[in-house]
Amino acid sequence: MYKSLIISIAIILFLTTNNISSKEYADRMDKEISVKRETRESFAAPIPSLDLNKMRLFTGGRHLFRRSWTPAPSSVKSLDGLGPVFNRVSCSGCHVKDGRGRPPKKDGKFRSMVIKLSRTEKGEIYPDPNYGYQLNDKSILGVPFEGKTSINYTVVNQKFDDGASVNLSKPIYSFHSLSFGQLHEDTKSSGRVAPVVFGLGLIEAIKEEDILKNADPKDIDKDGISGRAHKIIDVPSKNIMIGKFGWKATRASLLHHITGAASQDMGLTSNIFPETNCTQTQKACLEQIDGGDPEISDAQIERLLVYMQTLAPPRQRRAKEENIIQGQNLFKKVGCENCHTASYVTGEHPNHPELSNRVIKPYSDFLLHDMGKGLDDEVGEGKAKSYEWKTPPLWGIGLVKIVNKHTRFLHDGRAKSIEEAILWHEGEGLRAKNNYMSLSLKNRKKLLDFLNSL
Amino acid sequence: MYKIKFTLFFYLLFSFSFIVKSTYAANDSINSLANSYANLVSHYYNEVSLSTQEMHNAIIKFVQAPDNNSLTNAKNKWIAARSIYGITEAFRFYGGPIDGVNKYGEEGPEGLINAWPLNEAYIDYVKGSPNAGIINNLSLEINNDTIIAANMSEDDADVSSGWHAIEFLLWGQDFSLETAGIREASDYLPTNEINIRRRAYLVATSALLLEHINWLSMEWLENGEGRKAFLNKNDPGGAILTGIATLAGFELSSERIATALDSGDPEDEHSCFSDQTHNDVKANFNGIINVYLGKGLNGESFSPSISEFVAKNNLKLHENILEIINETNISINNITVPFDKMLSEPKNGPGRQAAEKTVSNLLVLAKNFKEAGKDLNWEVIIAE
Numbered sequence: 162m163y164k165s166l167i168i169s170i171a172i173i174l175f176l177t178t179n180n181i182s183s184k185e186y187a188d189r190m191d192k193e194i195s196v197k198r199e200t201r202e203s204f205a206a207p208i209p210s211l212d213l214n215k216m217r218l219f220t221g222g223r224h225l226f227r228r229s230w231t232p233a234p235s236s237v238k239s240l241d242g243l244g245p246v247f248n249r250v251s252c253s254g255c256h257v258k259d260g261r262g263r264p265p266k267k268d269g270k271f272r273s274m275v276i277k278l279s280r281t282e283k284g285e286i287y288p289d290p291n292y293g294y295q296l297n298d299k300s301i302l303g304v305p306f307e308g309k310t311s312i313n314y315t316v317v318n319q320k321f322d323d324g325a326s327v328n329l330s331k332p333i334y335s336f337h338s339l340s341f342g343q344l345h346e347d348t349k350s351s352g353r354v355a356p357v358v359f360g361l362g363l364i365e366a367i368k369e370e371d372i373l374k375n376a377d378p379k380d381i382d383k384d385g386i387s388g389r390a391h392k393i394i395d396v397p398s399k400n401i402m403i404g405k406f407g408w409k410a411t412r413a414s415l416l417h418h419i420t421g422a423a424s425q426d427m428g429l430t431s432n433i434f435p436e437t438n439c440t441q442t443q444k445a446c447l448e449q450i451d452g453g454d455p456e457i458s459d460a461q462i463e464r465l466l467v468y469m470q471t472l473a474p475p476r477q478r479r480a481k482e483e484n485i486i487q488g489q490n491l492f493k494k495v496g497c498e499n500c501h502t503a504s505y506v507t508g509e510h511p512n513h514p515e516l517s518n519r520v521i522k523p524y525s526d527f528l529l530h531d532m533g534k535g536l537d538d539e540v541g542e543g544k545a546k547s548y549e550w551k552t553p554p555l556w557g558i559g560l561v562k563i564v565n566k567h568t569r570f571l572h573d574g575r576a577k578s579i580e581e582a583i584l585w586h587e588g589e590g591l592r593a594k595n596n597y598m599s600l601s602l603k604n605r606k607k608l609l610d611f612l613n614s615l
Numbered sequence: 616m617y618k619i620k621f622t623l624f625f626y627l628l629f630s631f632s633f634i635v636k637s638t639y640a641a642n643d644s645i646n647s648l649a650n651s652y653a654n655l656v657s658h659y660y661n662e663v664s665l666s667t668q669e670m671h672n673a674i675i676k677f678v679q680a681p682d683n684n685s686l687t688n689a690k691n692k693w694i695a696a697r698s699i700y701g702i703t704e705a706f707r708f709y710g711g712p713i714d715g716v717n718k719y720g721e722e723g724p725e726g727l728i729n730a731w732p733l734n735e736a737y738i739d740y741v742k743g744s745p746n747a748g749i750i751n752n753l754s755l756e757i758n759n760d761t762i763i764a765a766n767m768s769e770d771d772a773d774v775s776s777g778w779h780a781i782e783f784l785l786w787g788q789d790f791s792l793e794t795a796g797i798r799e800a801s802d803y804l805p806t807n808e809i810n811i812r813r814r815a816y817l818v819a820t821s822a823l824l825l826e827h828i829n830w831l832s833m834e835w836l837e838n839g840e841g842r843k844a845f846l847n848k849n850d851p852g853g854a855i856l857t858g859i860a861t862l863a864g865f866e867l868s869s870e871r872i873a874t875a876l877d878s879g880d881p882e883d884e885h886s887c888f889s890d891q892t893h894n895d896v897k898a899n900f901n902g903i904i905n906v907y908l909g910k911g912l913n914g915e916s917f918s919p920s921i922s923e924f925v926a927k928n929n930l931k932l933h934e935n936i937l938e939i940i941n942e943t944n945i946s947i948n949n950i951t952v953p954f955d956k957m958l959s960e961p962k963n964g965p966g967r968q969a970a971e972k973t974v975s976n977l978l979v980l981a982k983n984f985k986e987a988g989k990d991l992n993w994e995v996i997i998a999e
Contacts, residue, residue, distance in 0.1 A: 198710060200722050209996045213864050213978050216998070220869035221877045227771045228883075229734055239879040253771040272769045464877070563722075566768075 190504075191519040194363060195476040203560045204259040204359045208473040210515045215467060222468025225461055226252040226259075230427060232301035233452030239461070242452020244428040245304040246297035246439060248275050252465075255355035255426065259472055260557075260564040262355030264312060264332070264574040271298055274354045274574060275426065276310050276334060279540045280347040286541045289348040291341040291442045295425050296350075304445045305340035312352070314575075317535075319584050322599040329584060331535075332575050341442050349547070351540035352573030353408055357557055361406065361415055362470030364523060364554070366507035366516045369403045375502060375526045386499050386589045388528035391551070393543050396421075397433050405527045408553070408572040409545035415469050416462070423457050430455040431462060470513060474521065475557045479614045488611025491604055496593035500552045502526040524555035524615065533587025536571070548588065559613030579612050580605070648919050649851035651909060653842045655917040656711075657835040659703050659905075662912050664832040666696035667825050674781075674821045678814045681803035690785050694891055697778055700828075701898020704729075705906045708861035708998070709854035712834040712841030724827040727766055731885060733779045734772040737765075739813065741788055749775060750812050757815040759823055776820050779886070784817045786888035792881060792956045795890035853993035855921055856984050859903045864981025865998040867899045868974045876970055881955040892954035896947055896973070903980070904940055925987045932987055939980050946972040 193210040196203070207219050228240055229250040235241035248271070249255050255262050255273040262273025276296040278289045288294045292307050300306035314330035321327075334350045344350075369390075378389035390403045391410035396417050404410035412418040420433035428438045432455050439446030479485050492498060501524040510516035529549040537548035545551075550572065558579060562568050568578050576582035586594040597605065670692035677685040707714050707725065714725040736747040745751075755761050765775040774780060787798030805811050834841030848854055871892075875884050884892040904910070909920025926933035950973065951957035951966025960967045981997060988995030 199716050200714065201726060202714070207865075207998050209998070211998075213981060213997065216865055216869040216978070217873040217877070217974070220865070221874045224732065224870070224874045224878065224883075227732055229772060237880045237882075249770075251770060251772060254769065257767070257770060460877075 189480070189520070190474070190476050190522045192476070194473060194516065194519045194521070196473045197476040197478060199478065199560065199563055201258055201564050203475050203564050204357060204472065204557060206473050207471050208362075208515060211471050211513075212515065215471070215513075218464050218467040219471055222464035222466070225465055226256075226468060229254075230429065233450050233456070235452075238453070239458070242429055242456025244297075244299075244301040245437070245446040245449045246300045246307055246443070247428040248295075248297055248299060248426045249273075250427065252422075252427075256358050258564045259358045261357050261561050261567075261569075262574070263565065263567045263569040264352065264354065269311060271310065274352055277351045277353055277540055277542070278344065278348050279542065280345055280349065281539070281541055281547070282347070286543070288440075289345050291440055292339075292344060292348075293438070293440050296336075297428070297438070300446075301449070304449060305443075306338075307341070307443075308336050308339035310350075311335050311337065319598075321602075321605075323602060325602065327581065327584060329581055330575055330577065332573055341440075349539035351538040351547075352575075354569065354572065354574040356408070356553070357561075358469055359472040360474030360521070360523060360554070360556060361418075361472070362510060362513060362516045363474065363507055363519060363521045364405050364527070365415055365470065366510040366519075367405065367505050367521075367527070368508035371505055371508075372403055372405075372527050376528055384499065385592050386530065388500065388526060388530055388552075388589070390527075391529050391543065391545055403527070404543070404551075407542075408550060409542040410527060410529060410551035411543045411545065415466055419465050419469060420457075420462065429457045431457045432459060433462075467512075470510075470516070474523070475560055475615075477522070477614050478559075482614075484607050485611050485614045487604075488607035488609070488614075491600065491608045492611055495596040495600070495608065497597075498524075499593065500526050500528070500530060500590065501555055502552075522556060522615075525552045528552060530590065531588040532585075532590060535585050535587045538573075555612065555615050557615065559615050579609055644919065644924075645852060646846075648855075648921070648924065649846050649848070651917045651919055652851065652855050652906070652921075653835060653845055655906065655909060655911065656703075656706050657832070657837075657839075657842070658911050658915065658917070659699065659706075660828065660832040660835055663696060663699045663703055664825075664828050666692070666699050667828045670696045671821045671825045674785075674817060677800075678803055678818055681800040683800055686785065686798075686800040686803075690889070693778075693781060693785060694889070694894065697886075697891065698894050698898045699912065700729075700778065701895050702902040702905060702912075703831075704866070704899055705859050705862050705902030707858060708866075709857045711845060711854070711858075712831055712839075717840060717844065724830065727763065728777045728824060728827050729779070730767060730771075730774040730777055731779050732772050732883075733774040733783065734770070735783045735788060735888075737773045738775060738780055738783060738816070742790070750816050751809060753808070753812075757812050757819060759819055762816070762820055762823060776823055778824065779888075780820050781817065781824065782886060782888045782891075784813070784820070789882060789888050789890060789955070792953075792959055795953070796888040850994055852921070852924065852991060853988060853995055855906065856988045856993055856995045857997070859906050859921075860981045860984035860988075860995050861997050862899055863903050863977045863984065867896065867903075868977035868981070871899070872896065872970055872977075873974045875954070875958055876967065876974070881958040884954045884958065887955065890953035890955060893950060893952045896950070896954075900943065900947055907936070907940075921987075924991055929987070929990050932983060932990065936980065936983050936987070939976055939983065943973060943976040943980065946970075946976055 194208040196206045230243040231241050232243050233241040243250055264274050265271055278292055278294055279286050297307045298309050313333045317329040317331055319327050319329055332352055372390055376388050376390050378387050380387040392401055393404045393411055395402045395413045402413035404413050406412040406418045420431040423429040423431055424434040424438050435455060503524055504522045507519045529545050529551055531548050532550045539547045541547045570576040570582035583597055673689040673692040677689040712723050714723045716722050735741050736744050739748040739750045741747055749755055762775045767773055786796035789796040803814050833839055871885050885895045886892045908922050909917040946969050949969030957966035985995045
């Protein structure tokens with residue numbers, strides 16, 4: 162008799178506890194693939210579940226990420242082949258502490274930001290004839306660098322409904338010390354700060370169908386938000402895939418992303434991008450000795466790849482505090498979550514089972530959206546128009562000030578705070594922005610507190 | 616019906632009292648483990664503090680009268696202090712004073728103490744760049760603020776402070792597999808402005824290191840904030856094991872040994888200027904053993920130790936751990952000295968193979984620590 166009583170109590174206990182834990186599970190990022198700490202190293206940890214036998218590849222990748230490359234020929238053969246033209250000599254030069262770059266400080270030096278160039282002719286996108294798709298502002302000895310950039314800001318004032326106001330800054334670029342003459346008259350320029358590099362393997366593991374589910378290119382549901390997937394050709398596999406990486410979702414795989422950055426930012430050739438990064442007019446650049454064929458080896462790429470794939474995203478902090486929960490509700494109510502999609506369950510990752518079937522909370526739909534005139538800098542990329550931007554993930558956004566000691570946001574770092582970044586939203590984001598502007602000061606602060614807890 | 620309820624009531628009461636009792640007992644011994652560990656940490660930081668003070672004194676003496684003798688003396692004191700510091704790296708990786716954030720929101724000094732790899736041209740001249748670095752940049756004043764602000768501000772390898780910065784300033788670049796770096800003592804003669812700046816830089820960065828180590832030592836004193844925070848942890852056993860498991864399975868095995876083995880560059884070693892990497896490896900490993908066994912620098916015993924808990928819970932696992940510790944000791948001693956010479960051996964060279972063996976042993980050790988944590992219901996997270 163009481164046996165059955167105990168059993169039923171046990172069942173009830175089991176069901177209640179089980180229910181709580183599964184609810185918690187759905188609401189929080191998987192602990193096995195995320196970390197929670199508030200230090201300068203917040204973005205630098207491997208996922209806790211990483212197979213110990215892969216640690217060696219991870220730390221090898223991290224080491225390579227931080228090492229400086231040198232011009233060829235050099236005594237350290239494995240690390241020569243820099244340039245001839247480049248932006249920085251190491252990955253971590255831009256992605257400091259695996260974190261976010263910023264526009265130049267007062268000294269005007271570009272350390273973690275590059276300038277993209279392109280011109281559009283009859284809807285097609287072309288590089289600048291002399292400078293290509295990106296301005297390389299540094300070079301090795303004996304080769305001219307391409308040119309230098311200065312930034313001036315114009316002020317744009319924005320008023321909240323309660324009368325408070327904010328001065329936003331819009332960058333205007335000018336160029337000097339150009340080695341191959343003026344830019345083409347139709348060439349436009351766009352600043353790009355280095356994005357954070359954690360959680361990328363998990364993003365890679367998001368199923369394409371889960372991204373397409375949120376796409377509504379013709380805005381059939383008439384909510385003012387369309388959102389389209391950027392279908393691109395993945396250079397390593399030659400497959401047509403959905404771009405998930407880059408400010409305009411131009412890369413679908415991390416292999417493509419890493420080798421592309423090595424080529425464009427550091428001038429390193431790889432088996433994926435074997436050509437030296439010089440345009441035909443740059444004679445001295447083309448004639449330089451290279452640092453091996455390719456300069457960055459497949460073994461080195463593999464280590465970098467494992468490192469990038471298994472850097473853990475930060476887990477939300479202070480999630481149970483009342484103001485944070487209220488801020489999260491406001492985030493939804495205002496409409497932020499219509500594009501900054503909170504969570505996914507990843508699919509199968511081809512290389513790392515540790516990344517498969519995990520609950521993650523990147524806060525992005527990885528779709529391109531028309532962000533309106535304010536953010537249109539007339540530089541398109543691939544099939545992404547100049548006014549279209551991929552919803553950037555928000556995870557870790559509140560830790561940037563701790564890790565990178567700044568709060569510069571958006572693709573060119575023009576926003577000097579998270580709030581300024583919100584105020585730049587137009588186009589498909591206009592409604593959410595207007596909703597935000599109509600909130601009381603207290604509620605605006607709660608929403609920002611929530612973002613800072615991510 | 617009453618009877619049933621009554622029996623059930625007693626049954627539940629009995630089982631609850633049993634649970635409560637056993638938890639109390641466990642809490643008691645966990646508290647004493649946390650205390651003895653805190654005493655051990657305090658002991659080691661005190662020792663590093665004393666030896667770093669000696670190094671700092673030797674550096675001041677060297678700068679006052681720079682010659683080969685005073686330089687050699689300063690270098691020897693650096694080696695001595697660092698060999699104790701390496702032990703204390705077993706106290707990292709769980710958010711303690713060294714690398715955590717305290718209740719005032721201040722971050723531990725690890726990044727200023729031990730950052731690596733170090734781009735030496737960021738500090739001073741290097742071969743091919745005679746005017747490189749902060750020392751040659753006359754627009755920067757040499758003081759603590761400059762050094763702290765410059766540390767990893769624009770690139771992770773732009774390290775301006777800590778052990779490896781001092782190491783570079785004492786030894787200089789190493790281009791030889793036979794010797795360490797050979798910086799001339801005359802670099803520190805006050806004969807020109809740059810040398811005067813170099814003198815100031817060396818003294819300032821040494822003083823800064825001493826300051827940080829003294830701070831760590833204070834944090835773990837009887838009433839130190841760091842000790843209090845540690846003793847208040849929910850799972851001190853998990854923290855202690857996380858520290859040594861991460862040092863074994865991540866930092867020492869992968870970051871410091873395997874990465875050097877894989878890089879293909881002999882000078883891609885931890886203490887590349889002084890050729891002291893073999894001592895770094897030994898010191899880190901000693902840290903792991905000493906925490907596990909509760910041993911002080913001169914054989915003092917800090918009991919209870921983690922090993923006592925593991926042995927009581929699972930004697931076989933404890934014995935496995937002792938065995939792998941033993942094997943690792945052997946493989947570490949078989950690594951060719953200096954480390955850069957080992958790195959230049961062919962793939963199947965005996966020193967390289969010993970280094971490979973050390974890496975695999977350390978991974979096994981880390982897995983065993985993780986296992987031990989699971990057994991004891993302590994959370995062990997490697998490398999978070």
